[in-house]
Amino acid sequence: MKYDILVIGAGIAGASLAYELVARNGSSRPRVALLEAEDTPGYHSTGRSVALYSECYGHRVVRMLSKASRSFFASPPAGFADHPLMTPRGVLFLARKDQKAVAERLYEETRALARRLELVDAPRARELNPVLDPEYVHCCVYEPDAMDLDVNAVHQGYLRGAKAGGVALITGARVQALDRTATEWRVETSAGTFSAERVVDAAGAWADEVAEHAGTRALGLVALRRTVIAFDPPAGSASDAWPMTIDSEEQFYIKPEAGRLLGSPADETPVPPSDVQPEELDIAHAVDRIERATTLRVRALTRKWAGLRNFFADKLPAVGPDASAASFFWLAGQGGYGIMTAPAMARVAAAHVLGENMPDELTDLGFEASALLPARLVPDEKRA
Numbered sequence: 125m126k127y128d129i130l131v132i133g134a135g136i137a138g139a140s141l142a143y144e145l146v147a148r149n150g151s152s153r154p155r156v157a158l159l160e161a162e163d164t165p166g167y168h169s170t171g172r173s174v175a176l177y178s179e180c181y182g183h184r185v186v187r188m189l190s191k192a193s194r195s196f197f198a199s200p201p202a203g204f205a206d207h208p209l210m211t212p213r214g215v216l217f218l219a220r221k222d223q224k225a226v227a228e229r230l231y232e233e234t235r236a237l238a239r240r241l242e243l244v245d246a247p248r249a250r251e252l253n254p255v256l257d258p259e260y261v262h263c264c265v266y267e268p269d270a271m272d273l274d275v276n277a278v279h280q281g282y283l284r285g286a287k288a289g290g291v292a293l294i295t296g297a298r299v300q301a302l303d304r305t306a307t308e309w310r311v312e313t314s315a316g317t318f319s320a321e322r323v324v325d326a327a328g329a330w331a332d333e334v335a336e337h338a339g340t341r342a343l344g345l346v347a348l349r350r351t352v353i354a355f356d357p358p359a360g361s362a363s364d365a366w367p368m369t370i371d372s373e374e375q376f377y378i379k380p381e382a383g384r385l386l387g388s389p390a391d392e393t394p395v396p397p398s399d400v401q402p403e404e405l406d407i408a409h410a411v412d413r414i415e416r417a418t419t420l421r422v423r424a425l426t427r428k429w430a431g432l433r434n435f436f437a438d439k440l441p442a443v444g445p446d447a448s449a450a451s452f453f454w455l456a457g458q459g460g461y462g463i464m465t466a467p468a469m470a471r472v473a474a475a476h477v478l479g480e481n482m483p484d485e486l487t488d489l490g491f492e493a494s495a496l497l498p499a500r501l502v503p504d505e506k507r508a
């Protein structure tokens with residue numbers, strides 16, 4: 125089957141890009157197919173996130189992408205979802221006395237970009253999150269406008285909108301080989317062969333593997349396993365009103381979710397791309413760190429899972445054409461920010477693939493597309 129553009133991977137990255145490729149352009153819409161290995165898009169990282177939106181999290185350029193994504197989540201296009209995609213949560217970036225300088229640095233670095241930000245003392249932090257141990261907490265950076273995201277609604281909204289714009293979603297289609305002729309790519313999958321002028325690698329943890337199938341260079345993507353546990357809050361507590369609490373050096377976090385608490389040791393264990401499961405040692409670390417910082421006692425887990433956060437060496441995604449094959453595009457390495465940055469990142473990727481200008485909402489923030497180009501990850505002597 126022949127298309128103009130093949131997008132490989134239907135997690136949040138591939139789904140949001142497919143949506144953006146057909147969102148405009150009326151009758152001149154490109155013919156797009158979204159090829160997904162699994163039967164269910166969202167089975168991997170996208171379905172395993174903890175659904176935070178924050179303008180203080182990650183690299184400076186990541187923060188710009190998050191900021192530029194806010195308006196999409198706050199007011200999505202008509203018909204995108206039947207309920208709000210964002211609900212208020214707030215985040216406390218927690219510091220012990222020995223982490224005071226870390227909190228102050230975070231505050232200085234992010235206050236120009238985040239909508240509202242406060243450096244709060246321990247009593248104020250305990251008003252916001254009453255289970256913080258008074259012996260542990262010294263101060264916090266408080267981001268009141270951080271939000272919970274409805275990740276499933278965002279992902280399904282993108283998939284639905286893409287299909288309405290003519291995108292063919294083909295599940296159970298694992299890409300196994302890519303060959304380039306003079307004019308097009310021929311892509312062999314477990315569901316048949318597809319061809320197109322341009323391909324986009326949005327294969328999450330498998331992005332380097334897909335690039336190698338295409339004969340282009342792997343860019344050094346590392347998949348890091350992260351563990352999440354869920355447990356009950358103390359009886360009678362108003363935990364749903366508490367902000368998420370993240371250690372300022374990201375050693376652990378706690379997040380209220382629908383009457384339960386989620387916790388993580390913020391582990392980052394390099395693993396081969398796979399369907400990862402939680403390990404007992406990481407669960408023990410989560411419980412230990414949470415119990416040291418709070419008055420919470422984790423008696424029983426109601427759920428546990430693990431997922432992959434995928435990073436390049438500089439902790440920035442690769443978005444744009446490959447350094448040696450201009451019709452092979454990357455949209456990979458979103459780390460722990462792939463949901464909160466998806467609307468802006470998809471627009472950047474679509475601009476590259478369609479040869480259009482970068483979105484105004486990003487250039488207005490000082491964003492430069494060159495910061496994300498895959499070529500930055502290829503040593504000069506290795507470029508074709």
Ligand SMILES: Cc1cc2nc3c(=O)[nH]c(=O)nc-3n(C[C@H](O)[C@H](O)[C@H](O)COP(=O)(O)OP(=O)(O)OC[C@H]3O[C@@H](n4cnc5c(N)ncnc54)[C@H](O)[C@@H]3O)c2cc1C
Pocket residue numbers: 132133134135136137138159160161162165166167168169170171172173174175176177297298299300326327328329330334350351352430431432433456457458459460461462463464465
């Ligand atoms: C525990 C945890 C918590 C997180 N919390 C947050 C958060 O609070 N906020 C936030 O913004 N982000 C968070 N993230 C990060 C976020 O989940 C990811 O950045 C995002 O989901 C990446 O999306 P993706 O589409 O690139 O990857 P994926 O969702 O993994 O999608 C890639 C897809 O490609 C498919 N694929 C792979 N190989 C092939 C092939 N050969 N052929 C066809 N298809 C293929 C896979 O099956 C998969 O469906 C978290 C991640 C984890 C693990």
